[in-house]
Amino acid sequence: MSGPSEWPTDASHYALIGKIGQGAFASVWGARTKEESSRDCAVKVLNLDHVDSNLAEIRLEVQAMRLSSHPNVLACHTAFVQKTDLWLVTQIMRKGSSLHSLQSARRRYRDENKGCRMEDHILYIFHETLLGLKYIHDNGQIHRDIKAGNILLDGNGDVRIADFGVSGWLEQAGSKQDRAKTFVGTPCWMAPEVMEQIHGYDYRADIWSLGITALELAKGYAPYAKYPPMKVLILTIQEDPPNLDSYDEEDEGDDALDQLVVDEEWSSSFRSLVDTCLQKNPARRPTTQELLQSKHLNSLNDEAKRDKRREAIRKEVCDLVQDVGTESAESNSANQLPGNTPVSIVLSQQDESRPQGTTWVFADGSQVLASSTNNAATVDDVMNDLDQFGMQTGGEHYARGAEGEEAIDINEECRVKEDDGEEDDLNKFMDDFELNTGGENFKRL
Numbered sequence: 001m002s003g004p005s006e007w008p009t010d011a012s013h014y015a016l017i018g019k020i021g022q023g024a025f026a027s028v029w030g031a032r033t034k035e036e037s038s039r040d041c042a043v044k045v046l047n048l049d050h051v052d053s054n055l056a057e058i059r060l061e062v063q064a065m066r067l068s069s070h071p072n073v074l075a076c077h078t079a080f081v082q083k084t085d086l087w088l089v090t091q092i093m094r095k096g097s098s099l100h101s102l103q104s105a106r107r108r109y110r111d112e113n114k115g116c117r118m119e120d121h122i123l124y125i126f127h128e129t130l131l132g133l134k135y136i137h138d139n140g141q142i143h144r145d146i147k148a149g150n151i152l153l154d155g156n157g158d159v160r161i162a163d164f165g166v167s168g169w170l171e172q173a174g175s176k177q178d179r180a181k182t183f184v185g186t187p188c189w190m191a192p193e194v195m196e197q198i199h200g201y202d203y204r205a206d207i208w209s210l211g212i213t214a215l216e217l218a219k220g221y222a223p224y225a226k227y228p229p230m231k232v233l234i235l236t237i238q239e240d241p242p243n244l245d246s247y248d249e250e251d252e253g254d255d256a257l258d259q260l261v262v263d264e265e266w267s268s269s270f271r272s273l274v275d276t277c278l279q280k281n282p283a284r285r286p287t288t289q290e291l292l293q294s295k296h297l298n299s300l301n302d303e304a305k306r307d308k309r310r311e312a313i314r315k316e317v318c319d320l321v322q323d324v325g326t327e328s329a330e331s332n333s334a335n336q337l338p339g340n341t342p343v344s345i346v347l348s349q350q351d352e353s354r355p356q357g358t359t360w361v362f363a364d365g366s367q368v369l370a371s372s373t374n375n376a377a378t379v380d381d382v383m384n385d386l387d388q389f390g391m392q393t394g395g396e397h398y399a400r401g402a403e404g405e406e407a408i409d410i411n412e413e414c415r416v417k418e419d420d421g422e423e424d425d426l427n428k429f430m431d432d433f434e435l436n437t438g439g440e441n442f443k444r445l
């Protein structure tokens with residue numbers, strides 16, 4: 001393989017062939033170097049307006065990314081600034097995201113009236129991802145954005161984790177000093193402790209996201225994906241962890257999701273694997289090593305069995321899916337459901353001008369202070385008000401207006417007048433909320 005320094009660091013040396021996909025902060029392209037012996041690659045173009053780390057920091061991190069080498073982590077060849085964009089040149093994974101591949105293959109089987117059972121393929125992807133994640137965790141890092149859109153498949157069935165390090169560069173809300181307490185992520189995959197930011201979080205947040213990813217691959221979309229980000233945050237904090245059955249009831253009759261939903265039988269071992277990852281108390285979640293040794297995945301540690309699974313996914317999935325990044329390929333964007341919009345979270349306790357608590361900052365810059373006052377609301381009140389708010393602000397993404405817009409206090413927005421006679425419900429909701437959040441947030445003033 002060529003050394004990383006040999007990759008050109010000027011955009012004019014690359015030909016962009018076809019768009020692979022569009023994320024919230026970046027577009028990704030299939031590309032080729034314009035050298036005599038041209039090399040294929042993917043180029044992720046991040047608009048610098050959304051990049052808040054300074055370039056020296058990014059350079060150092062890219063250096064680290066280039067040095068990190070694992071068969072299940074996407075290799076980064078080089079990175080450079082081009083006008084107002086940051087270009088990240090990486091390996092290209094021909095089948096794109098694992099979700100895209102599984103869903104495309106499922107559609108093919110369905111069209112041909114053939115049965116297909118994806119559980120073994122999902123377990124294989126899960127196991128490969130765990131190996132990459134173990135490498136990341138063993139190096140003292142947290143990925144922070146594990147989801148099927150960042151788990152990529154190549155034509156031969158290889159699996160690699162993408163976007164390692166990138167989420168840390170994205171636009172952070174709050175001042176530089178707050179940054180250690182700031183987090184950017186996609187709500188549907190975010191662990192409850194990351195949303196609350198009470199006791200901080202560690203690598204076990206990635207294990208939660210991996211559990212959500214297993215659900216996503218199994219069902220075709222992440223739990224709560226149909227809801228706007230703020231509602232996802234509240235449901236994740238309040239409700240029992242999702243599982244393979246829970247969102248069937250939730251989403252029944254939803255036309256948009258009916259297109260995506262997958263109806264398959266799942267083994268009890270797979271169900272229990274998902275449940276193990278999705279424990280709200282992070283201390284109860286297993287480490288990558290424990291998962292690799294668990295009865296659910298143990299057999300895949302055998303090289304011969306792994307090779308067999310790789311061959312099976314190549315034949316039964318990869319071969320049915322068109323390569324991404326070619327002129328004719330369709331864009332491989334993750335479905336743009338509301339809950340897939342990134343949100344950043346800031347702990348605002350140090351800022352005396354604001355009430356204590358966590359601030360959730362949405363991709364469009366709108367903010368919600370999850371703090372408390374004497375008034376409280378029932379869950380339904382909160383949800384109704386969020387819906388209202390969504391409507392007023394243009395819907396799905398709660399696109400609040402321009403810069404300088406005031407942050408929205410959930411309680412301010414959801415305040416229910418005492419004479420509505422709902423005080424008891426409201427108090428109960430706040431008590432539950434305090435309980436769920438460990439009592440530090442949502443403190444009554």
Ligand SMILES: Nc1ncnc2c1ncn2[C@@H]1O[C@H](COP(=O)(O)OP(=O)(O)OP(=O)(O)O)[C@@H](O)[C@H]1O
Pocket residue numbers: 020021022023024025026027028042044074090091092093094095096097098100148149150151152162163186324332333334342
């Ligand atoms: N190196 C690559 N090879 C093949 N496909 C890729 C590569 N990198 C990214 N993709 C695909 O390109 C699409 C866009 O990726 P991108 O990382 O910009 O957005 P995302 O992860 O879907 O969402 P966001 O980053 O906004 O949370 C995704 O479907 C992803 O799977």
